[in-house]
Amino acid sequence: MSAMREELHLLVDELPESRVLPVLALVRENVSSSRRREKAAVALEAIRNRMRGVTGVDEELDRLRDESRG
Template sequence: MSAMREELHSLVDQLPDDRVQPVIALVRENLLASRRIQAAAALERIRDRMRGVTGVDEELDQLREGSRG
């Protein structure tokens, strides 16, 4: 375990029980925000790569409508 994680565990262990839930909620919120940021960045990279490519929408439609077997 990294030193930062160990420190977090140590700090959480020192909290009164009624203060643990808000800390966990904050960590979860930051984790979800980080994932959304990563997803948005990945989508932007894909958009950049697809700029100027013709027929992409039509090909995606064909794949969606085609056999999935």
């Protein structure tokens, strides 16, 4: 186990039980959003590959990717 993971385990072990749930929720949220970003990147690459050679597609996909999500 990496030193950072080990430290996380030690810190969680020191928390009062009432604070463990919020920490777990935060970790789960970050894991979930990380997976969504990875899936979106894979989907974008698949679209880019299918549309290769079509004029303007790369620029439009770049614009959509870089656009603010709100």
